[in-house]
Amino acid sequence: MKTILAVDDSPTMRRMVIASLSTLPKVKFEEAGNGLEAIERLAITAVHLLILDLNMPDMHGMELLQFLRSHPAYQDLPVIILTTRGDETSRSAALAAGATRYMTKPFHPPELAATVNEVLGTAEPSA
Amino acid sequence: MTTATIQTDSDFFAEILEDYYAECDEHLTAVRENLLSLESGIGQKKADYALVDDLFRRFHSLKGMSGMVGYEEVAEVAHHLESYLRLLRKEQVTLTAKAYDGLLVGARALEISLVARRQQQQPQNNDSVIALLETMGSAREAASAPGPAADPMALSENVREQLTAAVAAGQRIWQFEFEPSPELAAKGVNVNFIREQFASIGQLIHGAPNVTDTGGISFLFLVASKFTEGQVAEWAGSYLTYQPYETAVSAPPETIHDNGRAPIPETAIATPQTNYVRVDLNRLDDLMQMVGELVIHRARLEDRLDGLRAILPKNQWRALKEINQAIERDLRDLREGVMRTRMVPIGETFARMKFVVRDLVRQSGKQARLEISGQNTEIDKLVVEKMMDPLLHIVRNAISHGLQLPETRQAQGKPAQGTIWLRAKTEGDVVIIQIEDDGQGINADKVAQRGREAGLLLDNEPVTPERILDIICAPGLSTKDEADMAAGRGVGMNVVRQTVEQLGGVMRLDYRPGQGTCFTIELPLTLAIADALIVTVSGQRFAIPQAAVREVLEVDETAVTRFENNEILRHRDAVVPLLRLNRAFCLPPANGRAFALIIGNGLQTAGLVVDRILGLREIVVRAITDPLIRVPGISGATELGDGRAVLILDGAELVVMRNGKRET
Amino acid sequence: MSDNQKPDTYILFELAETNYAVNSQDVQQLEMVDEFTPVPNAPDFVEGVVFLRGQVIPVINLRARFRFEKRPFDQRTRLVVIRDTERVVGFIVDTAREFVTIPAEAIQLPPESVAGMSGRYLDGIATLGNRMILLLNVAEVLKAAEEIELEEIEIEKEGVVS
Numbered sequence: 034m035k036t037i038l039a040v041d042d043s044p045t046m047r048r049m050v051i052a053s054l055s056t057l058p059k060v061k062f063e064e065a066g067n068g069l070e071a072i073e074r075l076a077i078t079a080v081h082l083l084i085l086d087l088n089m090p091d092m093h094g095m096e097l098l099q100f101l102r103s104h105p106a107y108q109d110l111p112v113i114i115l116t117t118r119g120d121e122t123s124r125s126a127a128l129a130a131g132a133t134r135y136m137t138k139p140f141h142p143p144e145l146a147a148t149v150n151e152v153l154g155t156a157e158p159s160a
Numbered sequence: 161m162t163t164a165t166i167q168t169d170s171d172f173f174a175e176i177l178e179d180y181y182a183e184c185d186e187h188l189t190a191v192r193e194n195l196l197s198l199e200s201g202i203g204q205k206k207a208d209y210a211l212v213d214d215l216f217r218r219f220h221s222l223k224g225m226s227g228m229v230g231y232e233e234v235a236e237v238a239h240h241l242e243s244y245l246r247l248l249r250k251e252q253v254t255l256t257a258k259a260y261d262g263l264l265v266g267a268r269a270l271e272i273s274l275v276a277r278r279q280q281q282q283p284q285n286n287d288s289v290i291a292l293l294e295t296m297g298s299a300r301e302a303a304s305a306p307g308p309a310a311d312p313m314a315l316s317e318n319v320r321e322q323l324t325a326a327v328a329a330g331q332r333i334w335q336f337e338f339e340p341s342p343e344l345a346a347k348g349v350n351v352n353f354i355r356e357q358f359a360s361i362g363q364l365i366h367g368a369p370n371v372t373d374t375g376g377i378s379f380l381f382l383v384a385s386k387f388t389e390g391q392v393a394e395w396a397g398s399y400l401t402y403q404p405y406e407t408a409v410s411a412p413p414e415t416i417h418d419n420g421r422a423p424i425p426e427t428a429i430a431t432p433q434t435n436y437v438r439v440d441l442n443r444l445d446d447l448m449q450m451v452g453e454l455v456i457h458r459a460r461l462e463d464r465l466d467g468l469r470a471i472l473p474k475n476q477w478r479a480l481k482e483i484n485q486a487i488e489r490d491l492r493d494l495r496e497g498v499m500r501t502r503m504v505p506i507g508e509t510f511a512r513m514k515f516v517v518r519d520l521v522r523q524s525g526k527q528a529r530l531e532i533s534g535q536n537t538e539i540d541k542l543v544v545e546k547m548m549d550p551l552l553h554i555v556r557n558a559i560s561h562g563l564q565l566p567e568t569r570q571a572q573g574k575p576a577q578g579t580i581w582l583r584a585k586t587e588g589d590v591v592i593i594q595i596e597d598d599g600q601g602i603n604a605d606k607v608a609q610r611g612r613e614a615g616l617l618l619d620n621e622p623v624t625p626e627r628i629l630d631i632i633c634a635p636g637l638s639t640k641d642e643a644d645m646a647a648g649r650g651v652g653m654n655v656v657r658q659t660v661e662q663l664g665g666v667m668r669l670d671y672r673p674g675q676g677t678c679f680t681i682e683l684p685l686t687l688a689i690a691d692a693l694i695v696t697v698s699g700q701r702f703a704i705p706q707a708a709v710r711e712v713l714e715v716d717e718t719a720v721t722r723f724e725n726n727e728i729l730r731h732r733d734a735v736v737p738l739l740r741l742n743r744a745f746c747l748p749p750a751n752g753r754a755f756a757l758i759i760g761n762g763l764q765t766a767g768l769v770v771d772r773i774l775g776l777r778e779i780v781v782r783a784i785t786d787p788l789i790r791v792p793g794i795s796g797a798t799e800l801g802d803g804r805a806v807l808i809l810d811g812a813e814l815v816v817m818r819n820g821k822r823e824t
Numbered sequence: 825m826s827d828n829q830k831p832d833t834y835i836l837f838e839l840a841e842t843n844y845a846v847n848s849q850d851v852q853q854l855e856m857v858d859e860f861t862p863v864p865n866a867p868d869f870v871e872g873v874v875f876l877r878g879q880v881i882p883v884i885n886l887r888a889r890f891r892f893e894k895r896p897f898d899q900r901t902r903l904v905v906i907r908d909t910e911r912v913v914g915f916i917v918d919t920a921r922e923f924v925t926i927p928a929e930a931i932q933l934p935p936e937s938v939a940g941m942s943g944r945y946l947d948g949i950a951t952l953g954n955r956m957i958l959l960l961n962v963a964e965v966l967k968a969a970e971e972i973e974l975e976e977i978e979i980e981k982e983g984v985v986s
Contacts, residue, residue, distance in 0.1 A: 043221045045183045048176050049228050066352075069379055072369045073340040073351045076377035088220050090213075091367060100369050104377075117224050117239075139227035139235075616854070618835065621923035630853060661878035700862065745864030782875075786911055788882040789873055791865045797873060797880040805861040805875045 035153055036079060038063045040071040040097070041086040041115075046138075050084055050115065053142030054149055068092025072100070075107060082153055084145075085132075087116040087123070095130060102131040111152045115140065173229050180225055184274055187218040191267050192515050193508070194218075195260075202257050207248055209318060216245035222270065233286045234273045240293035241266045259296045261522075266293055268519060319366045319382075326384030331362060334385060334392055335405040337370070339378040349399055351379055361385045361395055441541065444502055445691070451495050452690060452707040458487055459812050460764065499540070499686035506584045506593070507535030509544055513555050513582055520559045527566050527577040528559055534584035539591050540687050542778070543663055547593070547683070550656040554595045554679050555580060557653075562599030562677050572674065574598065589685045596678035602671040607631050629669040633657040662799050663687065663780065688781040692808065693757070694800065695770040698747035701806045702770070703779055703798055704757060708811035711758040715769060729756060729767055739814060740769045744793065759811040766815045781808060792817055832927055836957065837904060837920035840892045843957045844917075845926065845950070846904065850962050852912060854920055855903040871916060876905060883914040889965070908962050926950045931959060 037060055039050045047064050054060060063078060065071035067089055074080060083101075087094035094114065101107040111133040116123070119137040127135050134148055173180070194215050201207040223238035241263065247253045266289060273284040315323070323333055338354045358364040362385030370378045382405055387395065389404070396402050462484055469477055510532050517530045539547075558580050563569075566576035583594040604623055611617035611631035621627070635654040660667050665683035692703040693712070713731065720738065721728045727738040736758060742749050756767030779798040784790055795810035834845035835854070853876075860872030860883050869888035873880050883903065887894050900919040905912060931948040947959040 042217070043183060043225055045176060045179045045225050046221070046228070048179055049173055049225075052173065052176060069351045069355070069367055069369060072377055072379075073345070076340050077342040077345050086224075088217070090217055092369075097369075104371055105375065117220065117227065138224045139230070615856075615921070618854070618921055618923040622833075661875070664878040666877060747864065782878070782880050784873070784880050786880075786882045786913065788870055788884070788913070789863050789866055789880070791863055793865075794863065797861070797875070799875050803875060804859060805873045805880055807861060807863065807873075 035060050035081040036063055037061070037082045037084060037149065038065060038071060038074055038080045039084045040065045040068070040089075040094070042066055042089045043086075046086065049142075050145070053140075053145045057146055057149065060149075060153075068094070068097040071097060075101075075110075080110070082149065083110060083112045084149075085112055085114050087114060087118060087127070095127065098127065098130050098132060113145075113148060113152060115145070177229065180229055181274065181278055183225065184222060184270075187222050188267070188271055188274075189512075191215060191218050191270075192512060195263055195267060196511060196514055198255070198263075199260060202255050202260050205254060206251060207255050209249070212245055212249045216242060216249055219245060231273070231277055231283070233283050234270060234277070237266055237269050237273070237286050237289055237293070240290055241270075244293065244296050253296075262292055262296050264518070265289055315366060322363075322365045323382065323384070326363065326365065331384040331386055333365075333405040334383050334387075334402050336381045336383060336396065337378050337401045338381070338399060339372065339376065344399065354379070354399070355381070358383050361387050361392070439501065441502070444498065447498050448495075448689070449691065449707050451491065451498055452705060455491055455495070456708060456812055458484070458491060461487075463812075463816065496686065499689075502541050503538035503686075504541050504544055505536050506539050506544060506591075509548055509551060510535050510582050510584070512548070513551065516552055516555055517559065517580065520556060524559060525565060526559060526563050528563055529577055529579055531579055531581045532583075533581070537584035537586055537591060539584075539683065539685070540689075542687065542689060542780075543591075543683055546659055546663060547681075550659045550681075551582075551593070551595065553652050553656050555582070558595060558597040558599065558677065562597040562601075564600050586685065591683045591685055593681045593683070594678060595681075596676060598676040601673045601675055601677050602628060602632075602669075603673070604628055604671070625669045625671065628671075629657075629667060632669075633667075658803060662801075664782065690779055690781055692777055692779045692798070694774040694777055694806070695755075695757070696772045696774060697741040697745065697770050698750050699771075700747065701774065701800075701804075702741075702809050703777070703806050704768070704809040704811060706776060708759050709757045710761075712773060713756050713758065713767075715754040715756050715767075717754075731758075731767075734765075736765055736767045738767045738769050739817070741809075741814075742769075742771075744814070744817065757811075760815045764812075764815050768809070768811070768814060779806075779808075833923065833925050834957075834959070835904065835920060836922040836924055837902065837915075837917040839886055839890070839917050843955055844960050845924070845957050846906065846960050846962055848923065850906050850908060852905040852907040855905060855914070857897045857901045857903050857916060874903075874914060876912070876914070879912055881905070881912045881914055883916060886915045886917055906962050906966075908966055911966065913966060924952065926952060926957070926959075 037054065039047045039062060041047045041050065044064075044066070047066075051062050051064075054062070063074050063080065065074050069092060071083070071085075075083075085094045085097065094116070098112060098114070101110060101112065112131070113134045113136060114127045114132045115136050115138060116127075117138045118124075124135045133152055136145065136148060194211050198207065198211055198215070201211075219238045219242035223235050223242055226232075226234035226238060244253075244259070244263070248255060253259070269284070269286050269289040273286060276282065276284045326333065336354075336358075338351065340351060344350065355364060355367060358381065362383050364381060364383050366382040368380050370380045372378050385392065392402055465477070465480055465484060468480075472480070514530055514532075517528055520526075521528050559578075563578035563580075564572070569578065570576050579598050581594065581596040583592075583596075585592050607628050608617055608623045608631070611627065611634075612619070614631075614634065616631050616634055617623070617627060633653045633656070657667055660681055660683070663683055664687065665681055668680040668682075669678070670680070671677040691706040693706055693709060695702050695704065715729065715738075719730045721730070721735075727740070729736045729738055736756065738756060740749075741747075750771040752771065754769050754771060755773055756769050758765065758767050760766055777800060779800070781796050781798055783796050784794065793810055793814045794807050795813070796808045797805045798808055800806055830847050830849050833848040835848055835851050836843055836845050838844070855876070858874070860874050862872040863870060863882075866872075866882075869885050871883040871885045871888075874883050885894060895918075897916070902917055902920040904915045904917055904920055906915060930952065931950045933948055934946045935949075944964045945961055947961045950957045950959060
């Protein structure tokens with residue numbers, strides 16, 4: 034069982050992410066509405082993948098990412114950035130800071146599911 | 161590969177649509193408020209950062225969500241609004257009156273587009289709105305990712321400014337550290353909880369994650385507070401460690417105040433400890449439900465007491481009776497007390513009217529100002545929610561049909577600008593809301609004529625404001641032409657009146673030709689609200705308070721044992737006597753499935769048999785007072801939005817009824 | 825004005841080809857007849873309840889109340905909403921269209937021959953042109969209605985016991 038943490042300040046967006054991934058086998062979900070809450074979740078539960086929004090109040094997704102990469106325990110934690118910012122600067126900045134994948138909203142649910150599968154190295158999408 | 165059974169992404173999210181609309185509503189409500197507050201920032205070099213930032217985020221969220229459900233016309237407008245707010249936030253542009261209007265138009269377009277989507281109409285065409293927003297420079301988007309520093313306590317310019325201001329205001333800055341753990345999280349002590357707690361001692365200025373010496377995770381917070389060290393120590397308890405936060409800004413040189421303002425004296429600063437707590441409405445509902453249960457238990461106690469009258473010595477029985485009555489009074493007070501905690505000020509609702517007035521004035525070529533008084537008047541939250549649309553309707557009417565054009569007004573010797581007064585006040589246990597305008601009043605002759613045609617006014621009957629109100633609130637009175645609209649104030653008034661009356665209120669009308677119109681709405685301060693199951697018995701709907709129902713089960717007719725006039729259902733090693741409501745109420749039996757609502761305890765247990773359970777609803781309970789309709793087993797009535805009365809079942813009394821029958 | 829300070833204006837209604845009048849002061853409003861919610865175990869002349877101005881009020885079928893034959897409601901059927909001190913009650917009548925002034929001089933006391941049970945319901949009889957109008961005593965109709973209800977309940981109880 035793999036745990037995916039969806040981080041977004043919009044509850045509807047979190048539900049959309051989870052709904053998109055609900056067909057994946059052997060995954061469960063955790064949610065966080067802001068950066069600090071996300072870090073707390075990481076500190077107290079085992080998380081295998083972070084799906085992270087960039088534009089959030091208080092703590093920007095990039096700050097969260099940089100914090101994780103500076104911490105030995107989270108250096109290798111896969112992080113998929115999911116953002117409305119489609120410009121090249123943001124994309125390359127995020128990848129340079131250590132994002133595993135960079136996807137833009139609106140996203141297609143099957144595409145997100147495929148990316149998550151790939152990153153987690155779980156079963157082939159077809160069964 | 162998997163076969164794609166889902167055609168579009170929006171189908172995929174069909175289940176989430178309701179959440180989507182709810183969150184959009186939430187954002188739009190805040191956007192409306194923030195935009196009103198932003199108006200004072202027109203022409204200022206530096207707009208209120210917190211306000212602009214909040215607006216930015218809300219447009220951002222609206223854009224993201226709307227893109228996901230494929231509502232491009234919403235996403236695009238939100239995108240342009242977001243872009244403009246980004247410029248504003250970075251202080252790359254100054255807010256002009258024109259740009260402000262653009263923001264209003266954009267926000268309005270979002271609202272209209274969402275309504276259209278919700279009602280499954282043709283998507284709105286927002287090309288012209290987008291073109292307008294583009295002229296404000298929203299397309300000129302600066303695309304730079306933020307470059308945050310690696311040091312968790314490295315402070316942004318904005319945070320520094322806040323710290324300086326707090327110190328200047330005589331507060332101290334404290335640094336708190338919180339270390340999360342699964343044990344604390346299980347107790348509900350998590351980072352969000354901690355963050356909320358800071359409001360009780362001061363203002364949280366900055367929060368950041370931190371790596372402890374042992375490699376663990378903690379959170380650091382900077383909080384500005386008036387608390388002394390001793391108070392902070394006491395407050396922090398065992399979850400938080402703290403230390404004073406000393407920086408260059410902590411001891412501001414006096415020159416900071418040389419902008420002409422003297423340092424604010426100690427006493428002028430409101431203490432950060434307010435007398436308010438924020439409570440989740442669900443918790444209040446839970447409390448209310450418990451109170452409801454207490455009321456039922458007390459009624460049962462009274463029943464039992466009455467049964468003991470013959471057995472107990474008179475003075476003892478009377479003493480018990482008195483205690484019982486004291487409990488009854490206390491319960492009434494308790495109920496009232498809980499109801500009062502549900503009250504919110506009406507100000508927010510009134511503020512929204514400002515927005516409507518602005519909007520309508522813009523469209524209609526009329527001039528109007530809104531005079532508001534009594535915005536601190538408190539009213540039940542449910543009432544506020546339900547009254548929003550009716551108030552909007554009346555205000556809209558006042559501008560569209562009440563106020564005349566500026567030229568007309570001046571010709572009549574009135575100021576060109578019309579006034580609409582919105583007033584609220586509490587009188588005894590009633591809240592009075594008034595909406596008055598100084599427009600043309602109501603053309604009573606014309607309305608009366610229509611009333612007569614519709615058979616609502618008798619031949620020769622005098623035309624009173626009361627009758628005029630009856631006529632303009634009559635359902636289905638069509639409006640044929642513009643003059644009629646002005647005379648009759650259009651359709652929709654019937655909905656206004658229905659809502660007011662649903663809430664147990666009354667409406668009054670005053671008007672003077674050429675002088676103005678005034679609607680007065682009186683609403684009860686508190687409502688008897690309960691969660692109730694809506695059920696049907698032989699096709700008729702009934703409501704039963706959820707608190708009275710212990711369990712609902714489908715009746716398996718093979719598990720029913722009959723003897724004489726009794727029916728008993730076996731259920732979980734126990735037997736439950738059944739009371740078929742169609743029989744008790746002399747209604748024809750219905751075929752098909754049946755459900756039993758288990759009520760009462762112990763020997764007083766019974767299963768009320770109904771045909772269908774339609775759902776759970778929040779109902780406003782109305783008493784049945786007239787002796788002609790006070791029948792056993794019915795405690796009151798309610799209305800579910802269609803104007804029809806639905807009777808409320810009295811569980812305890814029905815059990816007594818059943819037992820009474822058994823004994824005969 | 826009569827001595828009880830009521831105005832001399834009345835609402836006229838028809839019931840079984842007879843004209844009745846109620847004092848305009850006792851009438852709260854007139855309504856088209858809509859659906860009622862039946863109340864189980866209420867007296868048979870009570871059609872049900874209706875939500876009106878935020879109140880739950882009983883609706884009395886006046887034909888049933890006066891032991892006339894019931895008939896289906898139509899376009900002309902009206903609900904006359906009566907306010908009698910604290911109570912608000914609706915009467916279903918065949919039709920109501922007129923608001924008239926009846927001077928005190930035009931009103932006579934009901935003749936002895938209609939005294940007794942039905943005489944109690946009348947304040948008087950008036951002649952207006954060639955029409956005869958029965959002036960209804962609302963309080964008595966409501967009071968008697970309750971008494972009948974009580975009687976019926978008594979009968980029911982006795983029935984159960986025997």
